[in-house]
Structure formats: structure tokens, C-alpha cells
Amino acid sequence: THRSKVSVIGSGNWGSVASKLIASNTFRLNSFHDEVRMWVYEETLQSGEKLTDAINRTNENVKYLPGIKLGNNVVADPDLENTVRDANMLVFVTPHQFMEGICKRLVGKIRADAEAISLVKGMEVKMEGPCMISSLISQILGISCSVLMGANIANEIAVEKFSEATVGYRQNRDVAERWVQLFYTPYFIVTAVQDVEGVELCGTLKNVVALAAGFVDGLEMGNNTKAAIMRLGLREMKAFSKLLFPSVKDSTFFESCGVADLITTCLGGRNRKVAEAYAKNGGRRSFDELEAEMLQGQKLQGVSTAREVYEVLSHRGWLELFPLFATVHEISSGLLPPSAIVEYSEKQVRSF
Numbered sequence: 001t002h003r004s005k006v007s008v009i010g011s012g013n014w015g016s017v018a019s020k021l022i023a024s025n026t027f028r029l030n031s032f033h034d035e036v037r038m039w040v041y042e043e044t045l046q047s048g049e050k051l052t053d054a055i056n057r058t059n060e061n062v063k064y065l066p067g068i069k070l071g072n073n074v075v076a077d078p079d080l081e082n083t084v085r086d087a088n089m090l091v092f093v094t095p096h097q098f099m100e101g102i103c104k105r106l107v108g109k110i111r112a113d114a115e116a117i118s119l120v121k122g123m124e125v126k127m128e129g130p131c132m133i134s135s136l137i138s139q140i141l142g143i144s145c146s147v148l149m150g151a152n153i154a155n156e157i158a159v160e161k162f163s164e165a166t167v168g169y170r171q172n173r174d175v176a177e178r179w180v181q182l183f184y185t186p187y188f189i190v191t192a193v194q195d196v197e198g199v200e201l202c203g204t205l206k207n208v209v210a211l212a213a214g215f216v217d218g219l220e221m222g223n224n225t226k227a228a229i230m231r232l233g234l235r236e237m238k239a240f241s242k243l244l245f246p247s248v249k250d251s252t253f254f255e256s257c258g259v260a261d262l263i264t265t266c267l268g269g270r271n272r273k274v275a276e277a278y279a280k281n282g283g284r285r286s287f288d289e290l291e292a293e294m295l296q297g298q299k300l301q302g303v304s305t306a307r308e309v310y311e312v313l314s315h316r317g318w319l320e321l322f323p324l325f326a327t328v329h330e331i332s333s334g335l336l337p338p339s340a341i342v343e344y345s346e347k348q349v350r351s352f
């Protein structure tokens with residue numbers, strides 16, 4: 001048959017919600033096979049049961065998304081090769097630091113006609129320069145890759161509260177439309193734009209700004225200061241994206257993946273939450289320790305992204321052009337105290 005077969009690589013907090021959204025559509029629409037195979041990075045629960053077995057027994061991701069039924073057509077699979085074997089639509093959604101290893105394991109294991117989409121917010125920095133996760137997928141696996149980003153706090157979408165998202169595609173509008181069809185529901189409105197880099201950089205860079213917003217919250221500096229940080233952060237997001245990729249469109253920053261994701265993450269995201277605790281503790285407890293304690297296995301993307309952005313800035317001599325991004329890394333790596341965000345913002349606001 002010509003029905004598309006979808007696999008999801010990843011099953012964390014957002015990976016599980018994405019599987020639920022997708023499974024509701026593959027079940028409903030004739031152009032897709034019902035079954036959605038979801039790769040699980042296997043672990044043993046405190047009860048002694050394997051996470052995969054628990055997901056398949058209860059139809060819930062009991063660790064990363066408890067209380068939410070994924071749909072009976074979601075099948076958890078701990079075997080990466082087996083997960084992708086029959087699929088022609090591959091959805092990547094793991095913390096970005098694991099993506100390179102996963103792609104390398106998939107070389108030679110995927111269908112020749114496979115297409116990919118990345119929901120991963122992050123980048124890798126190579127000797128040659130920064131590499132967005134969608135490019136990593138394309139380069140290692142030799143397949144085309146779109147992206148889906150947006151103001152999408154997973155726990156809110158899990159209970160079907162309304163949100164929007166943005167698909168970024170490179171050339172083929174038909175491919176983009178199929179991805180939109182796969183994700184679109186009455187409570188998850190997806191719009192496609194022809195700007196992969198712009199969409200992906202928005203999703204990636206807003207995590208750095210969210211750390212700054214969290215520091216401001218931890219220092220109890222108030223909403224006006226936080227709004228100032230968000231404004232300056234958005235400006236650096238746009239400038240950085242355009243310096244790296246001149247093709248990035250201004251209009252992308254007004255899509256869900258841009259200003260809306262920045263707002264929701266600075267209000268309600270995990271990066272914000274852990275950065276607030278970091279500042280409250282005066283930087284005496286490390287991000288790794290706070291992440292493990294507060295997120296129970298879920299992963300922050302902002303701290304490593306701030307470091308990756310800093311590497312790019314220092315290699316290219318751009319540090320002075322991006323004082324917010326640079327200051328966030330200097331704080332999160334312990335070079336500066338959290339209060340440096342105050343001095344930073346006062347100086348910035350005065351200089352404009």
C-alpha cells in the first residue's frame with residue numbers, strides 16, 4: 001500500500017505528547033498506517049519494571065508523562081533499528097545532546113525513501129562551525145529534514161489546551177503539508193513556513209533567553225525587567241540567526257516558533273524554572289544537580305545551548321555583539337554570579 005508509516009524517535013515529555021498527537025491522526029486518516037512506533041531509551045523503573053513494558057501495559061508514559069493515555073495505536077519499542085525499519089516518516093524528538101549518537105546508529109538502517117522532521121531544540125558546534133540538528137540528521141542520514149517548533153509546553157498540550165506551532169520546510173511544499181496533516185488537531189494548529197533555519201534557530205535560542213528570564217525571577221526583579229530581557233533576547237535571536245543564515249526571514253519571528261515560544265518558555269518552561277532556583281541559591285548549586293533534583297530525568301537544553309552559542313560567538317569574534325547570550329553562559333558556567341544579569345540589563349537598557 002502507499003500508506004505512510006510513522007515512527008517517533010524519542011519518548012520524553014514532549015516526545016510522548018507528540019506521539020499522542022500523531023497517533024490520533026494516523027488512526028483517523030487513511031493516508032497513514034494506524035500504528036505509531038515510538039523508540040524508548042530503555043530504563044528500569046523503581047518498581048523493577050522496564051519503562052517500555054510499563055508504557056505498553058498502561059498506554060501511558062508513566063515516567064515522563066504520567067496520567068495521559070497515548071492512544072492504543074502507540075507501540076513503545078526499546079530497539080532503535082526495529083523502530084525505524086518500516087517507516088517512511090521519521091519524527092525526531094529527544095534532548096539535542098543525544099541526537100548525533102542516535103543518527104550514527106541509524107546509518108544504513110532506514111528506508112531509502114524516508115523523510116524526517118525534527119522537534120529538537122538545539123544545535124551542535126563542530127570545527128567547521130554550528131550545525132543545526134535538522135542539518136545533522138540530513139548530513140548523517142542523507143535524507144531531507146523539516147522542523148516543527150512553537151509555543152508548546154508539552155504538559156499543556158497533553159491535556160488538549162489550545163496552542164499553535166510552526167513547521168519550517170526547505171523546498172517541497174507537499175512534504176510540508178503532509179507534516180502539517182500529521183500533527184494538526186483542533187487544539188494544535190500548525191502553520192508551514194519556508195524557513196527551516198529561522199524556525200529552528202528560534203526554538204533553539206529562546207532557551208538561552210529563558211535562562212536569563214529565570215535568573216531575573218530568582219532575583220525577584222519583577223515583570224518589567226523580565227520583559228526588557230525578553231525584548232533584548234529576541235533582538236539577539238534575530239541578529240544571530242541572520243548572521244548565520246542571511247536567508248532567515250523577519251516574519252518567522254512573528255510565528256508561533258518565534259515570539260510566542262519565547263514568551264511561553266520565559267513564563268512557564270523548565271529552563272526558566274531551574275534558572276530561577278539557580279539564582280535563588282546564588283549559583284552555589286550546579287545546574288546538573290538542580291536539573292536532576294527538579295526535573296526527574298527530563299533534560300534542560302538551555303545551559304548547553306548557551307555554551308554552544310558562546311563557542312560560536314568567540315570563534316567568530318562576535319561576543320560584544322551578543323552581550324545577553326554571552327552573559328547567560330558566563331553565569332550558567334559559574335564565571336559570573338547570577339546578579340550579573342542585573343548589571344547586564346541596566347547597562348543594555350541605558351545604552352539604547
Ligand code: NAD
Pocket residue numbers: 010011012013014015016040041042064093094095096098119120121122152153154155297298299300301
Ligand atoms: P525530556 O526533557 O523529557 O528528556 C528525557 C528523555 O531523554 C527521556 O525520553 C529519556 O529516556 C531520554 N534520554 C535520557 N538519556 C538518554 C540517552 N543517553 N540517549 C537517548 N535518550 C536519552 O525530553 P522532551 O521533553 O521530549 O524534549 C525533547 C526535545 O523537545 C528537546 O529538544 C526539547 O527542547 C524539545 N521540546 C520540549 C518541550 C517540552 O515541553 N517538554 C516542548 C517543545 C520542545
Ligand code: 13P
Pocket residue numbers: 121150151152153154207210261264265268269270271272300301
Ligand atoms: P523548556 O524546555 O524550557 O520547558 O521549554 C519547553 C518548550 O520548548 C516550549 O515550547
